[in-house]
Amino acid sequence: xxxxVGKIISREILNWLxxxxxxxxxxxxxxENAVTGFIILMAxxxxxxxxxxxxxxxSITGTLIGKLGGADGKIVNQGxxxxxxxxxxxxxxxxxxxxxxxxxxxxxxxxxxxxxxxMIHIMxxxxxxxxxxxxxxxxxxxxxxxxxxxxxxIDPKLAPQSLANWTLNIKGxxxxxxxxxxxxxxxxxxxxxxxxxxLYIAVFWAGWRFGLYAIIGNGAALLTSYALGGEHSLIFMGxxxxxxxxxxxxxxxxxxxxxxxxxxxGILAACLTVPITASIVTWLLPYGLPALTMPFxxxxxxxxxxxxxxxxx
Amino acid sequence: xxxxVGKIISREILNWLxxxxxxxxxxxxxxENAVTGFIILMAxxxxxxxxxxxxxxxSITGTLIGKLGGADGKIVNQGxxxxxxxxxxxxxxxxxxxxxxxxxxxxxxxxxxxxxxxMIHIMxxxxxxxxxxxxxxxxxxxxxxxxxxxxxxIDPKLAPQSLANWTLNIKGxxxxxxxxxxxxxxxxxxxxxxxxxxLYIAVFWAGWRFGLYAIIGNGAALLTSYALGGEHSLIFMGxxxxxxxxxxxxxxxxxxxxxxxxxxxGILAACLTVPITASIVTWLLPYGLPALTMPFxxxxxxxxxxxxxxxxx
Amino acid sequence: xxxxVGKIISREILNWLxxxxxxxxxxxxxxENAVTGFIILMAxxxxxxxxxxxxxxxSITGTLIGKLGGADGKIVNQGxxxxxxxxxxxxxxxxxxxxxxxxxxxxxxxxxxxxxxxMIHIMxxxxxxxxxxxxxxxxxxxxxxxxxxxxxxIDPKLAPQSLANWTLNIKGxxxxxxxxxxxxxxxxxxxxxxxxxxLYIAVFWAGWRFGLYAIIGNGAALLTSYALGGEHSLIFMGxxxxxxxxxxxxxxxxxxxxxxxxxxxGILAACLTVPITASIVTWLLPYGLPALTMPFxxxxxxxxxxxxxxxxx
Numbered sequence: 026x027x028x029x030v031g032k033i034i035s036r037e038i039l040n041w042l043x044x045x046x047x048x049x050x051x052x053x054x055x056x057e058n059a060v061t062g063f064i065i066l067m068a069x070x071x072x073x074x075x076x077x078x079x080x081x082x083x084s085i086t087g088t089l090i091g092k093l094g095g096a097d098g099k100i101v102n103q104g105x106x107x108x109x110x111x112x113x114x115x116x117x118x119x120x121x122x123x124x125x126x127x128x129x130x131x132x133x134x135x136x137x138x139x140x141x142x143x144m145i146h147i148m149x150x151x152x153x154x155x156x157x158x159x160x161x162x163x164x165x166x167x168x169x170x171x172x173x174x175x176x177x178x179i180d181p182k183l184a185p186q187s188l189a190n191w192t193l194n195i196k197g198x199x200x201x202x203x204x205x206x207x208x209x210x211x212x213x214x215x216x217x218x219x220x221x222x223x224l225y226i227a228v229f230w231a232g233w234r235f236g237l238y239a240i241i242g243n244g245a246a247l248l249t250s251y252a253l254g255g256e257h258s259l260i261f262m263g264x265x266x267x268x269x270x271x272x273x274x275x276x277x278x279x280x281x282x283x284x285x286x287x288x289x290x291g292i293l294a295a296c297l298t299v300p301i302t303a304s305i306v307t308w309l310l311p312y313g314l315p316a317l318t319m320p321f322x323x324x325x326x327x328x329x330x331x332x333x334x335x336x337x338x
Numbered sequence: 339x340x341x342x343v344g345k346i347i348s349r350e351i352l353n354w355l356x357x358x359x360x361x362x363x364x365x366x367x368x369x370e371n372a373v374t375g376f377i378i379l380m381a382x383x384x385x386x387x388x389x390x391x392x393x394x395x396x397s398i399t400g401t402l403i404g405k406l407g408g409a410d411g412k413i414v415n416q417g418x419x420x421x422x423x424x425x426x427x428x429x430x431x432x433x434x435x436x437x438x439x440x441x442x443x444x445x446x447x448x449x450x451x452x453x454x455x456x457m458i459h460i461m462x463x464x465x466x467x468x469x470x471x472x473x474x475x476x477x478x479x480x481x482x483x484x485x486x487x488x489x490x491x492i493d494p495k496l497a498p499q500s501l502a503n504w505t506l507n508i509k510g511x512x513x514x515x516x517x518x519x520x521x522x523x524x525x526x527x528x529x530x531x532x533x534x535x536x537l538y539i540a541v542f543w544a545g546w547r548f549g550l551y552a553i554i555g556n557g558a559a560l561l562t563s564y565a566l567g568g569e570h571s572l573i574f575m576g577x578x579x580x581x582x583x584x585x586x587x588x589x590x591x592x593x594x595x596x597x598x599x600x601x602x603x604g605i606l607a608a609c610l611t612v613p614i615t616a617s618i619v620t621w622l623l624p625y626g627l628p629a630l631t632m633p634f635x636x637x638x639x640x641x642x643x644x645x646x647x648x649x650x651x
Numbered sequence: 652x653x654x655x656v657g658k659i660i661s662r663e664i665l666n667w668l669x670x671x672x673x674x675x676x677x678x679x680x681x682x683e684n685a686v687t688g689f690i691i692l693m694a695x696x697x698x699x700x701x702x703x704x705x706x707x708x709x710s711i712t713g714t715l716i717g718k719l720g721g722a723d724g725k726i727v728n729q730g731x732x733x734x735x736x737x738x739x740x741x742x743x744x745x746x747x748x749x750x751x752x753x754x755x756x757x758x759x760x761x762x763x764x765x766x767x768x769x770m771i772h773i774m775x776x777x778x779x780x781x782x783x784x785x786x787x788x789x790x791x792x793x794x795x796x797x798x799x800x801x802x803x804x805i806d807p808k809l810a811p812q813s814l815a816n817w818t819l820n821i822k823g824x825x826x827x828x829x830x831x832x833x834x835x836x837x838x839x840x841x842x843x844x845x846x847x848x849x850l851y852i853a854v855f856w857a858g859w860r861f862g863l864y865a866i867i868g869n870g871a872a873l874l875t876s877y878a879l880g881g882e883h884s885l886i887f888m889g890x891x892x893x894x895x896x897x898x899x900x901x902x903x904x905x906x907x908x909x910x911x912x913x914x915x916x917g918i919l920a921a922c923l924t925v926p927i928t929a930s931i932v933t934w935l936l937p938y939g940l941p942a943l944t945m946p947f948x949x950x951x952x953x954x955x956x957x958x959x960x961x962x963x964x
Contacts, residue, residue, distance in 0.1 A: 151459070187500055189499055253490070307483070334407075335455045337408025
């Protein structure tokens with residue numbers, strides 16, 4: 026009898042853990058849906074199996090820290106303690122070299138969950154969401170340790186460069202189809218076309234509106250960055266698109282369904298991410314760091330904050 | 339009948355718009371006075387007609403966004419949604435090159451109003467004013483986009499430079515009269531003496547105390563920067579004075595009229611802007627960006643924040 | 652009669668001032684104890700008499716500003732208005748050159764107290780302590796003024812360096828005993844062994860738990876930085892230890908005496924300061940600035956903030 030009850034309980038716990046962790050993966054694109062999380066996980070694994078394993082383990086780590094730490098249970102179940110951990114774990118696995126990077130990635134995932142807890146407390150005061158701020162700051166900090174601690178080996182492609190020596194050359198192939206798929210992939214550090222298509226399926230699964238927002242947000246960024254004269258190689262790698270997709274979803278989603286201007290405000294926000302991306306990359310050039318999703322965080326905070334004062338919007 | 343009523347209404351709206359937009363210009367020096375705003379506008383036009391047009395259009399843009407967005411009407415009428423837009427519009431017209439800079443300037447003015455709305459919400463929590471923070475951050479970001487988007491052409495004078503290569507040479511002509519006028523002009527990016535004199539008239543029009551604060555604040559900065567050994571060319575261009583004027587007015591103005599120490603605290607705050615200006619310029623050297631009014635924002639927040647804890651001041 | 656009463660009053664005031672100022676010195680290591688403050692003062696004087704005088708005068712300056720400014724009396728008596736002033740006064744005396752540095756140091760101590768007042772107001776909103784944030788930011792700013800004002804002469808050892816030119820070489824002597832003492836000394840910019848021993852006496856005087864935390868925190872940082880491959884010369888100079896000691900005390904101290912995990916969380920926090928120190932030093936490399944106690948501030952805010960959301964900790 027007892028063992029059977031025990032089995033049922035542990036199966037329940039396992040179900041909860043898997044479901045919350047998959048939601049943690051889907052929360053990266055501001056969606057709470059375990060199936061979407063699962064398809065995204067597949068998209069990552071198609072591109073790299075170890076990366077997929079790290080993503081899942083990171084989400085489990087973050088979710089467990091939230092649960093065992095005694096965070097608001099409802100929030101933990103929604104995957105809110107998972108998504109910063111997933112992104113941190115994946116980014117560190119990708120931008121660091123050496124075998125120990127898997128351990129650093131999981132330790133980073135754990136710290137990301139603690140950082141998320143701190144930011145939830147701080148941002149509650151201003152009524153704005155945490156978004157991916159903990160992931161961005163923590164990843165930047167852990168990558169820069171490589172200049173002082175030999176056990177951290179940063180990818181040599183992330184080379185610091187003086188802004189004084191920088192020259193802009195935007196020429197390159199234009200490939201709109203690649204751009205359409207890659208913007209989605211870049212959210213998860215993926216540049217595989219199959220992964221990109223799987224990601225779109227994952228988003229559409231959660232609701233056609235999410236899928237529509239993703240396509241429109243990415244398209245707005247592609248056109249804006251092309252019109253403003255961004256580097257073609259970066260544009261069609263999805264470099265300008267991924268922040269626009271996230272911002273579009275975050276901004277359009279705060280409006281009630283059927284709001285007249287939801288789409289318009291979302292598109293404006295998506296376009297704004299393009300110059301913001303360009304300048305954040307410039308700020309980071311002397312440190313050789315990637316922009317990650319900081320443009321999304323800035324633009325979304327800007328618009329959600331403004332809505333608190335501009336009450337007719 | 340109907341058209342007459344319509345005319346009266348549209349004339350009323352126009353009056354409101356012009357009055358609020360001129361107040362938006364006067365709010366740059368923390369004054370709410372449409373006539374002062376008008377004289378400032380003249381001072382700008384004396385120096386450059388297109389710059390004056392951009393200033394007015396930017397203020398109108400910001401004010402309309404505040405009004406149509408549904409911000410607190412009282413605040414919009416005071417010009418609070420205008421001044422960051424005016425400064426952003428003018429700074430972008432000045433520091434960017436190319437014909438498209440007028441469009442970028444107006445787009446920047448619009449974003450500045452949205453940023454102001456967000457900051458009003460955030461700063462309400464700590465009980466401190468927004469000041470020119472949105473203008474500064476937004477202008478820095480939009481100038482830096484030039485390194486990644488060819489349609490933004492930054493003035494080559496704003497050249498990034500490694501701090502390691504920097505050598506300080508303070509020698510240069512000393513011209514105290516120029517210094518007295520230029521500090522005021524620099525608030526509005528003007529180095530024309532006639533403009534400087536018109537600006538003093540604008541300030542005195544709003545009240546002799548404002549005029550006095552401006553003269554004393556600028557004088558305090560001139561003497562402090564000279565005594566501490568700043569670059570003469572910069573001192574007498576008003577480079578150290580303009581933040582001191584703004585800080586002096588902001589700090590002295592929170593005290594009730596006739597407060598014993600209002601003037602003293604104002605002067606101390608004005609002197610403090612000198613080392614803060616020197617260090618902000620140094621932080622920005624690797625990016626080639628101008629300090630704008632960040633020293634004013636830092637010093638004013640510092641002193642107003644301190645007053646909340648130091649209750650006898 | 653009257654003069655006798657007057658004498659008693661002025662003696663009382665003097666007693667209060669000395670006691671509060673010595674507590675201001677002890678608050679640097681988060682301890683409120685005048686005797687501990689006195690022993691620390693001795694430790695500083697053993698290393699350098701003028702530095703000790705500046706430390707005491709800075710603490711008196713900060714405490715008087717708090718008192719005369721009308722801050723909460725209880726907080727002033729605890730030395731809260733003193734410790735940022737002491738650190739700022741000492742850091743400026745140490746990192747600036749020239750005879751005028753003593754004046755700059757005392758002026759800096761005064762501004763630090765005003766900055767502390769402002770931060771007490773701001774941090775009250777999020778329920779986190781001010782820690783040494785005002786000291787760090789103010790010292791960084793005042794050191795950087797040296798690039799623009801000739802009267803500030805920065806120590807040439809604080810040379811800015813492009814991150815692109817940086818190469819890491821960790822080889823150097825390993826001296827664990829030096830490391831054990833130096834971590835404590837570095838909190839007060841001291842590298843004298845006798846001073847280090849006096850500092851341990853000061854901490855143990857305040858309570859054996861504080862002493863234990865200091866030893867364990869420093870040990871955790873020594874081992875972590877060695878294991879992660881930090882520069883040996885820096886490790887054994889106490890470069891990684893001092894932030895760990897402060898963080899360990901700050902974090903372990905918020906738990907009730909006898910809490911099961913207080914020690915564990917303190918040690919984890921202490922270990923976390925190591926990569927954070929490595930990255931803050933990297934961020935500052937292009938400016939040639941020292942990390943000061945920023946790693947301590949970041950890690951402590953991170954953990955105390957997280958505890959507000961993670962209620963079972």
